[in-house]
Amino acid sequence: xxxxxxxxxxxxxxxxxCSQGGIGHALACAFAAQRCTVVAxxxxxxxxxxxxxxxxxxxxxxxxxxxxxxxxxxxxxVQRYGRIDVLVNNAGVQCVGPLAxxxxxxxxxxxxxxxxGSMRLxxxxxxxxxxxxxxxxVNVGSIIAMASGPWSGAYSASKAALHALTDTLRLELSxxxxxxxxxxxxxxxxxxxxxxxxxxxxxxxxxxxxxxxxAIRERADLSQGPKSTPSDExxxxxxxxxxxxxxxxxxxxxxxxxxxxxxxxxxxCVKDFFLRRAMKC
Ligand SMILES: NC(=O)c1ccc[n+]([C@@H]2O[C@H](COP(=O)([O-])OP(=O)(O)OC[C@H]3O[C@@H](n4cnc5c(N)ncnc54)[C@H](OP(=O)(O)O)[C@@H]3O)[C@@H](O)[C@H]2O)c1
Numbered sequence: 001x002x003x004x005x006x007x008x009x010x011x012x013x014x015x016x017x018c019s020q021g022g023i024g025h026a027l028a029c030a031f032a033a034q035r036c037t038v039v040a041x042x043x044x045x046x047x048x049x050x051x052x053x054x055x056x057x058x059x060x061x062x063x064x065x066x067x068x069x070x071x072x073x074x075x076x077x078v079q080r081y082g083r084i085d086v087l088v089n090n091a092g093v094q095c096v097g098p099l100a101x102x103x104x105x106x107x108x109x110x111x112x113x114x115x116x117g118s119m120r121l122x123x124x125x126x127x128x129x130x131x132x133x134x135x136x137x138v139n140v141g142s143i144i145a146m147a148s149g150p151w152s153g154a155y156s157a158s159k160a161a162l163h164a165l166t167d168t169l170r171l172e173l174s175x176x177x178x179x180x181x182x183x184x185x186x187x188x189x190x191x192x193x194x195x196x197x198x199x200x201x202x203x204x205x206x207x208x209x210x211x212x213x214x215a216i217r218e219r220a221d222l223s224q225g226p227k228s229t230p231s232d233e234x235x236x237x238x239x240x241x242x243x244x245x246x247x248x249x250x251x252x253x254x255x256x257x258x259x260x261x262x263x264x265x266x267x268x269c270v271k272d273f274f275l276r277r278a279m280k281c
Contacts (some may be wrong), residue, residue: 193221
């Protein structure tokens with residue numbers, strides 16, 4: 001087969017949230033290393049500047065909260081490549097604070113990005129995949145949805161919602177030849193801790209929960225400890241799973257992923273005991 005034809009047959013992968021230092025960026029590089037054509041997107045092109053000169057990447061600005069932005073990027077990709085083979089809904093934000101006091105606008109922003117943002121991309125991309133009876137949709141969930149504990153309730157709930165939506169999508173979209181994969185990271189090195197602390201610094205002062213302020217703040221970068229899994233290791237294994245002819249419905253990888261899978265099956269009183277201790281609650 002000639003080189004040009006081979007290149008045309010490589011999967012076209014669209015990924016959200018590809019800022020340097022994060023999981024999306026590592027996934028973009030891992031897909032490119034498998035000779036995929038990668039549409040790397042983020043809210044600002046400058047956050048992916050290091051990918052600019054590499055011909056494997058097509059860089060686009062995309063805000064998952066905007067209908068216009070999503071439609072514009074999907075149209076650009078279909079116009080340029082004629083198809084989207086893989087969509088990776090990776091963009092996401094953490095949200096830390098006690099549920100009884102956290103501003104509703106912060107909870108809404110978390111769901112607007114993690115849940116509705118992913119659904120916005122799904123709805124924009126599915127017609128193109130369905131017309132070819134082919135495609136893969138990958139939603140990036142979280143192991144935190146397996147055991148929702150104190151101080152990150154909004155984030156855990158958004159990921160639990162995404163897991164449930166992913167389960168439904170897998171069944172509904174199989175009718176159109178589209179595979180749906182729930183990628184469930186453990187604790188992975190990224191910018192998520194720093195972003196969460198920046199958001200946390202804008203929260204109002206807690207009232208009832210003021211005595212727990214330092215425990216709550218610590219929750220913001222819990223995933224960024226010394227044993228967190230490097231994002232390139234996570235990405236390499238995840239991409240290998242996604243590119244299989246029959247990808248798994250669930251792919252979990254990274255520090256804490258086994259512990260959290262066990263936690264899911266524990267009786268509630270045992271789970272609460274561990275979570276109280278871990279979160280100083
Ligand atoms: N790291 C972990 O331990 C871990 C564990 C479980 C699940 N996850 C999930 O993995 C995914 C990637 O997170 P990460 O750890 O790589 O965090 P990260 O380094 O903070 O990356 C998050 C990415 O999402 C982007 N983003 C945020 N809001 C957006 C919006 N409205 N539109 C488009 N992009 C937006 C960010 O863009 P900006 O740079 O512009 O903010 C950034 O590129 C998230 O869904 C996260 O929930 C991470």
